[in-house]
Amino acid sequence: MTAALAAEHLKKSFRKPFTGARVEAVRDVSFSVEAGEVFGFVGPNGAGKTTTIKMIVGLIFPTSGTARVFDVAAPSREAMKRVGFLPESPYIYPYLTPREFVTMCARLSGLGGAELQRRVIAIIERVGMSDAVDRPVRALSKGMTQRVGLAAALVHDPDLLILDEPMSGLDPVGRKDVRDLILEERARGKTVFFSTHILSDVETLCDRVCILRKGEVALAGRIGELLDGSSTLSEVALQDVTEALKAALAREDLAARPMGPRWVIDAEGDAAVRDVVELAYAHGAKVVGIAPKRETLEQLFVKRAL
Ligand SMILES: Nc1ncnc2c1ncn2[C@@H]1O[C@H](COP(=O)(O)OP(=O)(O)OP(=O)(O)O)[C@@H](O)[C@H]1O
Ligand SMILES: [Mg+2]
Numbered sequence: 001m002t003a004a005l006a007a008e009h010l011k012k013s014f015r016k017p018f019t020g021a022r023v024e025a026v027r028d029v030s031f032s033v034e035a036g037e038v039f040g041f042v043g044p045n046g047a048g049k050t051t052t053i054k055m056i057v058g059l060i061f062p063t064s065g066t067a068r069v070f071d072v073a074a075p076s077r078e079a080m081k082r083v084g085f086l087p088e089s090p091y092i093y094p095y096l097t098p099r100e101f102v103t104m105c106a107r108l109s110g111l112g113g114a115e116l117q118r119r120v121i122a123i124i125e126r127v128g129m130s131d132a133v134d135r136p137v138r139a140l141s142k143g144m145t146q147r148v149g150l151a152a153a154l155v156h157d158p159d160l161l162i163l164d165e166p167m168s169g170l171d172p173v174g175r176k177d178v179r180d181l182i183l184e185e186r187a188r189g190k191t192v193f194f195s196t197h198i199l200s201d202v203e204t205l206c207d208r209v210c211i212l213r214k215g216e217v218a219l220a221g222r223i224g225e226l227l228d229g230s231s232t233l234s235e236v237a238l239q240d241v242t243e244a245l246k247a248a249l250a251r252e253d254l255a256a257r258p259m260g261p262r263w264v265i266d267a268e269g270d271a272a273v274r275d276v277v278e279l280a281y282a283h284g285a286k287v288v289g290i291a292p293k294r295e296t297l298e299q300l301f302v303k304r305a306l
Contacts, residue, residue, distance in 0.1 A: 002070055007056065007067050008030050009064065010056075012026040013025065025048050027048075031210045038182055038206045039206060040202035040206035040208070041196075044305055047214065050195070057075055057083065058074070081158075083161075087164055102120050106120055132144060142169040146168065154181075160193065163193070203227075203296065218304045227294055227296070227300065233293040234266075236267055236280075237262045237264050238265070238276075238288065239263075241256060248279050249265060252275055
């Protein structure tokens, strides 16, 4: 199957002004995004996400390596026709209105006539900016400007969306709108590649994730596979716990912590879960829950990206 986006050994080094020292912003980044999937690109500040994205869309030249969009070398006119791009901090000429700016972007993408007008209005509505459609951009808030940037990225109905921190600057409702929009695009068969620091969004939205660390891929894979099997820890919740039971648990290295009227024990592995349950029954306590404690993407991120 053709990848919607492929990065092959992308590298970028910058020279620092005055000192001339080299900054290795991206050392060796390869990944592949399948058509129709939502792909999360995460990593700490300065990991090289924006630099990688800029190389893909042609804002900077790679020191070496290549990128392909639907198997066409990128950046090129042909490849970029199928891409909608939202930069990290969209700069929009402040004297234009959202209508004028999005219309300009639509024209640059080759749209025209009645179809152009219809699309501009529809997309401004979709990003929730209808009320401010004719207000100059300089009078808009950061989050509103972000929404106009999104409208510009979407107006030509691209097959691949490349979004550099699309949720930044948005309020909770705005963030939910963007999450819905990403899922709607996927439902329409589109591919979405986005960078973010909001790991809960990655966990709920993405099929796959790539974690960058100091310009290199630290970890990549399906969210489900990365998180499943990463931990065999279970949480056993008990009620009617006596001091004798607590002491018996402590002797087995199973510390019970209070949680409201219950006591909760972290048990590593099946044997430990069995021990807790048997001790609980032997002491007349009630087992009210056994839940596998899955590692979150945030915990994985802290372990692998920092
Ligand atoms: N034009 C430039 N000149 C010199 N160094 C640069 C330039 N652009 C980026 N860098 C450096 O490259 C590294 C990666 O930066 P980049 O903006 O790609 O990180 P990022 O992962 O997008 O971070 P953030 O999460 O903060 O957006 C940083 O050390 C940054 O200082
Ligand atoms: Mg960035």
